[in-house]
Amino acid sequence: MTILIREAQPAEYEALGGITAQAYLHDGLLDFGESDSYLTELENVAKRAAAATVLVAVDGDTLLGGVTFAPGPGPMADIAAPAQAEIRMLAVARAARGRGAGEALVRACVDRARAVAGCTAVVLSTQRTMHAAHRIYERLGFVRTPDRDWSPLPEHADVTLLTYELTLRHLHDTTSGGDVTARH
Secondary structure (H helix, E strand, O other), X not given: OOOEEEEOOHHHHHHHHHHHHHHHHHOOOOOXXXXXXXXXXXXXXXXXXXXXXXXXXXXXXXXXXXXXXXXXXXXXXXXXXXXXXXXEEEEXXXXXXXXXXXXXXXXXXXXXXHOOOOOOEEEEEXXXXXXXXXXXXXXXXXXXXXXXXXXXXXXXXXXXXEEEEEEOOOOOOOOOOOOOOXXX
């Protein structure tokens, strides 16, 4: 499989919305199932693309998954502070999992963050049960930031998102740790 990462095209928005919604729904990540209001947000790729960058992983004509990249604080960023980019809504189609598409999407976001002037870190929020995603983040050098964990539904204290951060090392920085080199 040859995975290409590129910006989503409007003709792909509906399919990517479906992949994203189904990934969250079938993995049990929506607290209220099909009636969860977040399902609509996951499906609305056009809204995300208007406020951030939506990247897709493709193999030829096959859409494998996608991610939303917010280059800093803004309407699509939940936790990014100034000088931080944020990754949101990473999803890979069930049939494409285990082939590196998720990791390639995260690496592409890190590469984009490096290109943002003044950006020093990439942050993200994740659910406790997203173990495969946690493995990707940790393999790429992201570290847990429990002091930033938060709830998107404050009225439901049991809904807490975990947070991760990757401190960006720039090419002239010779220290190790947190450096991600693209390999897709």
